[in-house]
Amino acid sequence: MAKLRILIIGGGGVGTMAAYALQTGGHADVTIVLRSNFAAVERDGFTIDSIQHGHDIKNWRPHRIVQSIPNATPEAPFDYILVATKNVPDVKPTVVDLISPALTRTHTSILLLQNGLNIERPLQAAFPTNPILSAVSLIGATETHPGIVRHDDTDDCKVGPFPLPGGNTPPAAWQADARRLVQAYNACGRVGWTLDLDVKATRWRKLLYNSSFNSVAAVTGLDTARMRMSEFVVDELVLPVMREVKAVARAAGVELGEGVEERVVRVDPTDTAFVPSMGQDAAKGNLMEVEVIVGEPVREARRLGVPVPTLETVYAMLKAVQLKAKESRGLWTAEFAEGAKYS
Amino acid sequence: MAKLRILIIGGGGVGTMAAYALQTGGHADVTIVLRSNFAAVERDGFTIDSIQHGHDIKNWRPHRIVQSIPNATPEAPFDYILVATKNVPDVKPTVVDLISPALTRTHTSILLLQNGLNIERPLQAAFPTNPILSAVSLIGATETHPGIVRHDDTDDCKVGPFPLPGGNTPPAAWQADARRLVQAYNACGRVGWTLDLDVKATRWRKLLYNSSFNSVAAVTGLDTARMRMSEFVVDELVLPVMREVKAVARAAGVELGEGVEERVVRVDPTDTAFVPSMGQDAAKGNLMEVEVIVGEPVREARRLGVPVPTLETVYAMLKAVQLKAKESRGLWTAEFAEGAKYS
Structure with missing residues (x-):
């Protein structure tokens, strides 16, 4: 061959x-x-x-x-x-x-x-x-x-x-x-x-981790071990995002199964301070995979009529962080002048 | 005298x-x-x-x-x-x-x-x-x-x-x-x-600005001029937070009036890059007034049964940023060991 x-x-x-x-x-x-x-x-x-x-x-x-x-x-x-x-x-x-x-x-x-x-x-x-x-x-x-x-x-x-x-x-x-x-x-x-x-389901499953831990790391700068130690970061951000993404997956025809969120929460070890890739990108001022990891699930949710209030807010936060990375690369320009909707 | x-x-x-x-x-x-x-x-x-x-x-x-x-x-x-x-x-x-x-x-x-x-x-x-x-x-x-x-x-x-x-x-x-x-x-x-x-109403009115612009500055690092230029930061974060806080105020007996959010959005000038105090604190790793500016409105909302999904997410994000400031001051210790709920 x-x-x-x-x-x-x-x-x-x-x-x-x-x-x-x-x-x-x-x-x-x-x-x-x-x-x-x-x-x-x-x-x-x-x-x-x-x-x-x-x-x-x-x-x-x-x-x-x-x-x-x-x-x-x-x-x-x-x-x-x-x-x-x-x-x-x-x-x-x-x-x-x-x-x-x-x-x-x-x-x-x-x-x-x-x-x-x-x-x-x-x-x-x-x-x-x-x-x-x-x-x-x-x-x-x-x-x-x-x-x-x-x-x-x-x-x-x-x-x-x-x-x-x-x-x-x-x-x-x-x-x-x-x-x-x-x-x-x-x-x-x-x-x-x-x-x-059934790679579609596999992709949704991985998205549970990425849309939650990656996003929270990018916005807060925390590693996944500290997120778990704090408990409130898991209870009030990571798990709500996962549950919303799971509901969107279900509406898209992918059933991720009982208790999957709790298992995904424990994927990373608690003995090392691991910062997921998007968190590393944010810390370095690099561009982040915001649209494919968070934007697309949000748009899918809107298409399917699934409410994702936590994810919507996280998405807007990430776009704001991304805006700074874009500005530093000349991909967005702050115009200190009149003209915009809120000027 | x-x-x-x-x-x-x-x-x-x-x-x-x-x-x-x-x-x-x-x-x-x-x-x-x-x-x-x-x-x-x-x-x-x-x-x-x-x-x-x-x-x-x-x-x-x-x-x-x-x-x-x-x-x-x-x-x-x-x-x-x-x-x-x-x-x-x-x-x-x-x-x-x-x-x-x-x-x-x-x-x-x-x-x-x-x-x-x-x-x-x-x-x-x-x-x-x-x-x-x-x-x-x-x-x-x-x-x-x-x-x-x-x-x-x-x-x-x-x-x-x-x-x-x-x-x-x-x-x-x-x-x-x-x-x-x-x-x-x-x-x-x-x-x-x-x-x-009627200082109670005055305090709620100032809270419209602080809970929104201060919070978003602290989490994203953006100044208020760039928030307004971007438009999506105002539409998807600042205004939703203000509308939620206004609803909590109403439930608490304070009517802030028609169109107040749009006026508060335009409070800062657009010709200078002003970062509200909580954003300056976050950038310096200082402690922030998270609880009195965001935590209390959230607790008030829970008491009064007013849904504040955006503010809840913003609050959790700010507590996560605050956790880092506390850790750097020895006020919180990351225990890389078993025992916590999510270890």
Whole structure:
């Protein structure tokens, strides 16, 4: 069998560990697109400390390292594009913008290795003949310095085709695409991604954690251990958000089950001060995945007529924090002049 | 007429300007209790740049400057104690703790020159025979450095007796106490405090601004001009909070009137980036007046059965931010161990 040609966009912790598993499995040749860490990785390769692949991986490179999105070529189209960037649709370039040049219509499968709800929709609209796959990852992997990755929690990921708009079953061929990728991923023998034919439910389940803990961390600066110690943060913010998201999921046809919130509350350990990604982004003044993690559940709730008062307030707070990040990047300008509705 | 003996606790912008007006009016001798700025003021006096009293006031001192709360003496009891500190009842010492040593039962009138709701209640419980007066101030006055005060917005303040618990009219003698203080204050001829016999309503009206703009500034870090430019911050946070507080006020017997929210939204200028006090406190990691500005309206809403979903969420967020300020002061300890409800 010919090796799969795989393009990975995003060389942070998640993208790098995917590149490592796929490339070392021997069934794929990985091209990885790097931005801020390109120079470091070109010079020294990746340095990886992994609980599954080994603690002393040095000077490692996949098949090819590039600095910008490569153009698709008819003779060697990419079989898969794995998108492992942050998903911030309120800022250009969007995921559709990013992958367009590298994609071959009807051929390339797109795997979204990203958080959030309804992230497949713009891709299904833009590329209706390409399989769109979803990966819900629970890996713990962080790029601590450019090119240096610490992988400290199991690479546990569920992969399946996104349902088509309207909730229909995806074509059987798309399941095969997902299965083929999972096999190539697991070929290294050290990790176990799994095929998931109900990835929509899996995504809602992960959203319980992200929409609550991530949001509260971003607005308050607290880690999840302190949130739990305080008790009121869990009782008055985390659990109310989870219950609202669960109600939206139910209205969207996904039953997350009795007591799931209480289990999700206890996901993180209480012996370390872990700050979820959106909290880390907020602390650094970085852009956050507000729209896919909170905005989409809110819009879904409005569409379905489910009241989500806590989530609505959290969403507005996060957009306000995001506004500062946008302003510092020149993406929003404060006009100290008359003219606006409230000037 | 003998001069009034007045103790002012708190020598920030508000307390200093009160000391200046009362002392220079000639009808009062002011003792002021200073903490962080005691050494600077003892050495150089206050330096004041005031839009009403003069721009070049140097080396000014009231009758007496002290470093700790003085004890009451039978021969010269304080006629008034003006409390101009921040009001943070979730942290010791409380206002009751502070003023106890200096107060003479049945004699001293207590004036709370502070923000927030229900701040009189612990005082009425602790000192049932002392008149408790309320001052709702709109002054703009800031201590920019120790002992250096910029007074840049009119000293506009309404003073009246707090209604007794249960909403009864305060004794007529307490109105006279309020009037006498206002007269002493205005005797300098440069400022105009006014007597307010419906100070409860005035306090709710000021709460509209504080519970909304102050809270949103504390949680998001935005100034009020940017909140208004963004529009969504006003539409989705500021106005919803104001509408909820207005509904609680109505249930508490105070009708704030048609369109008051839209007027309060426009109180601050849009040509400068003004961050309300609680936002400044949050940015500096200081303790905030969360309980009197947001906690009390929430508890009032619960008592009266008024739903305040936005305010409830904002309150929980602020308590979480406050928790960090408490932890940094050793007032809360994160126990990375088992035992708590969510460990």
